[in-house]
Amino acid sequence: MSFVLPGELVPAQHVNLKLGPGLLQVSDVKNGSVMSTRAGELKHTANNREWWIEGNSRRYVPAPQESVIGVVIARSGEGWRVDIGSAHFASLDGLAFEGATKRSRPNLKVGSVLYARVSLAHKDMEPELECFDAQTRKAEGFGELKGGFLVRCSLQMSRMLLDQSHFLLPLLGARFPLEVAIGLNGRVWVSTKEPKYTIAVSRCIEAVDPDGGGMDERAAKKFLATLDI
Known part of the structure; x- marks a missing residue:
């Protein structure tokens, strides 16, 4: 476990390096140096490709390529303004969808829920979103999320859920069918066949969240057994 403070250089290196919240590439210090912009625990994926700072902040700071x-919240010219939980609203162009043209665009309404990717993030600019994969130009699951229920959690919890080795989603999926979309901005979209299942997912996420109950797998199984499902 490694804790860093703002201004510290961190050993983030990879051929296809991807920096998340709390880290900044700085060219004026050393070639390829990465600096921490906030205090927290330095984290990285098993292959060292993705690095970020895990803190206790509940305010999402947009980072490029993050889902x-x-x-x-509003229509804006040829696109929309979108609340992603950051300090500023994000912009989404009407053409930032698979197959979208000037004559054929998604008909989004105020209140529509979207699964999107951050295409531009800069401290002095409004973040920009797109709803397709940058490599394939296909939707790849991005776009409007219809129906379902939006669960809010800590930023740390959303990263935990995206870890394929985490126990919670496989544990729930073994009990009942569900669809989920996880945003790194501390939001989880859940779709199940019955309201009681949706409630169970929401309560379990809250119980396991480090900012909530902080339950481990054993405690979560006991908690799940007390629910009416």
Whole structure:
């Protein structure tokens, strides 16, 4: 476990390095140096490709290439303004969808829930979103999320759920069918066949969240057994 403070250089290196919240590439210090912009625990994936700072902040700081869940709050010219839980609303162009043209665009309404990718993030600019994979130009699951229920959690919890080795989603999936979309901005979209299952997912996420109950797998199984499912 490694804790860093703002201004510290961190040993983040990879051929295809991807920096998440709390880290900044700085060219004026050393070639390829990475600096911490906030205090917290330095984290990285098993292959060292993705690095980020894990803190206790509940305010999402957009980072390029990250998947987020947003809510449309207004129409803006040829696109929309979207709330992603950051300090500033994000912009989404009407053409930032698979197969979208000037004559054929998604018909999003205020309140529509979206699964999107951050295409531009800069401290002095409004973040920008797109709803397709940058490599394939296909939707790849991005776009409007219809129906379902939006669960809010800590930023740390959303990263935990995206870890394939985490126990919670496989544990729930073994009990009942469900669909989920996880945003790194502390939002989880859940779709199940019955309201009681949706409630169970929401309560389990809250119970396991480090900012909530902080339950481990054993405690979560006992908690799940007390629910009416």
